[in-house]
Amino acid sequence: MGAMLRFKKETGKEVTEITTDNFSDLCTYLYCCVASASAADKVPFDMPLMDFADALSAEDMENWAKAMQAGAAKNGEAEKKR
Template sequence: MNKGISYITVGCRELPCRLTMGAMLLYKRNMQKDVSQMSGGDIEELLMFMWCCVKCACKADGVDFETDFETFCCQITPDDLNVWNEAMAQSGEDKKK
């Protein structure tokens, strides 16, 4: 059972997107700070975190994902970001139960 796996649409592709240790490490390497220090109002930080979650979930699942960060951002809409934020918040609530 793959608990915690969700998918988002990037461009015209449905891709896995979930929080992994790899995503947190990739975020830290790119932003030079931990996810726990992320500012919720900083759009670049949110998009970087989203990109890291997609990139690492794809890598773990063997899904081809060679999209760089800037191209990824060009393919994401504000609605996509809102849906992702809601899914992440729901996932966090589910883990508290």
């Protein structure tokens, strides 16, 4: 949940507004996910967004986007079974 709130604070948008062709939003959301996971695990994460983006490769983003889509599809199937 923290990642969604961080994304809203960073961009002014809801995560439901992210589209797969908007690299900036995807990168920002990934950053927010890492920041929230780090906070939850009490692991320091003080990397600014731009440094985070500079450290990512296109392959990193593609793999993460595919994993997110697969997770969303899996969740959709689970909802249909309920």
